[in-house]
Amino acid sequence: MDLMSFFRAKKPATAQLARDRLMVAVAWQRDNDGRRNAGPSYLPQLREELLAVVRKYVQVADGAVQVNVQREDGLEVLEMNIALPDAKTGS
Amino acid sequence: MAKIIVTTSGKGGVGKTTTSASFSTGLAQRGKKVAVIDFDVGLRNLDLIMGCERRVVFDFVNVIQGEANLKQALIRDKNNDNLYILAASQTRDKDALSLEGVEKVLNDLADEGFDYIVCDSPAGIERGAHHAMYFADEALVVTNPEVSSVRDSDRVIGLLSSKTRRAERGEKVREHLVLTRYNPARVEKGEMLSVKDVQDILAIPLLGVIPESPSVLTSSNAGAPVIADPLSDAGQAYQDLVARFLGEERPMRFMTVEKKGLFNKLFGG
Ligand SMILES: Nc1ncnc2c1ncn2[C@@H]1O[C@H](COP(=O)(O)OP(=O)(O)O)[C@@H](O)[C@H]1O
Numbered sequence: 001m002d003l004m005s006f007f008r009a010k011k012p013a014t015a016q017l018a019r020d021r022l023m024v025a026v027a028w029q030r031d032n033d034g035r036r037n038a039g040p041s042y043l044p045q046l047r048e049e050l051l052a053v054v055r056k057y058v059q060v061a062d063g064a065v066q067v068n069v070q071r072e073d074g075l076e077v078l079e080m081n082i083a084l085p086d087a088k089t090g091s
Numbered sequence: 092m093a094k095i096i097v098t099t100s101g102k103g104g105v106g107k108t109t110t111s112a113s114f115s116t117g118l119a120q121r122g123k124k125v126a127v128i129d130f131d132v133g134l135r136n137l138d139l140i141m142g143c144e145r146r147v148v149f150d151f152v153n154v155i156q157g158e159a160n161l162k163q164a165l166i167r168d169k170n171n172d173n174l175y176i177l178a179a180s181q182t183r184d185k186d187a188l189s190l191e192g193v194e195k196v197l198n199d200l201a202d203e204g205f206d207y208i209v210c211d212s213p214a215g216i217e218r219g220a221h222h223a224m225y226f227a228d229e230a231l232v233v234t235n236p237e238v239s240s241v242r243d244s245d246r247v248i249g250l251l252s253s254k255t256r257r258a259e260r261g262e263k264v265r266e267h268l269v270l271t272r273y274n275p276a277r278v279e280k281g282e283m284l285s286v287k288d289v290q291d292i293l294a295i296p297l298l299g300v301i302p303e304s305p306s307v308l309t310s311s312n313a314g315a316p317v318i319a320d321p322l323s324d325a326g327q328a329y330q331d332l333v334a335r336f337l338g339e340e341r342p343m344r345f346m347t348v349e350k351k352g353l354f355n356k357l358f359g360g
Pocket residue numbers: 100102103104105106107108109110214271272273301302303304305307308311325
């Protein structure tokens with residue numbers, strides 16, 4: 001135990017914040033460049049099928065469904081993003 | 092067959108030139124015939140780090156434009172007979188390079204029997220960086236544990252897999268992560284991204300971790316790559332990196348805080 005650090009005011013650990021922000025920034029960047037969706041090969045197929053399912057209920061644009069695999073703490077997380085169209089009045 | 096390696100990062104000031112100098116010196120120390128080329132046209136620096144700035148007569152642009160031949164422009168390193176430096180032009184602008192010109196120089200170097208050609212990229216993702224990476228077989232992606240550097244490295248990794256000759260041929264550029272200016276004390280305090288954080292985000296194999304070290308500055312003051320300093324932690328980390336690059340197994344060092352004495356434990360900062 002480091003005595004001095006015991007007395008020093010505890011600062012928040014910002015590294016975790018940096019990591020979380022980077023995960024998002026990098027995922028966005030990769031989508032935006034249309035590249036390195038380095039995920040498993042089933043991703044495009046999964047995306048197509050999800051899009052078809054969503055379209056049974058809501059009319060969405062081709063790019064409305066995004067699927068990513070992220071690695072976090074050794075875990076693989078399948079991340080899906082489905083953008084619904086702006087709520088229009090009178091339709 | 093000459094192997095072409097680009098040292099790249101996107102962001103400036105992260106340690107590309109420091110890495111190019113030490114990496115090429117380390118390869119040469121292990122008997123390889125190496126040429127290291129400064130692609131930072133207009134902002135020549137590698138010559139200073141290698142300590143050959145007073146021997147630059149002709150440069151990369153002179154060779155490309157046919158004003159000098161390759162043999163005249165290659166500067167032999169003062170300590171390693173099989174290491175040569177090709178300086179960047181200080182007076183021209185970035186448009187002085189062309190992909191065809193770069194290709195010709197690389198081919199001529201390969202014909203001269205060089206084992207490795209190290210291309211020290213300028214910052215950015217514009218023409219200069221593109222020229223430096225386009226013909227690469229392998230890439231040292233130099234990254235600092237800091238948000239903007241990591242994001243820029245990710246961009247560069249994307250470019251390596253799309254905007255290179257290998258990518259166009261459906262082949263892969265072999266990527267290596269070089270994490271530099273690493274400060275284990277700050278990592279332990281949660282103030283700095285860890286090796287694992289950066290690896291998780293960039294997802295390319297780690298070749299080496301170079302600690303933040305005062306000896307990098309003192310070495311560059313003296314015009315000697317830090318790898319030539321056997322007492323320097325950064326120098327030793329670069330030695331390990333080169334050995335790993337050549338296929339040796341070396342455990343990662345300098346990734347944890349050195350144990351301090353009791354006095355320092357109680358009162359140290
Ligand atoms: N491991 C390190 N420890 C301390 N300072 C470093 C380290 N690596 C690089 N530097 C310093 O960072 C600055 C930028 O390094 P440089 O290699 O010129 O970067 P780049 O070529 O990417 O612009 C220089 O002042 C250099 O001395």
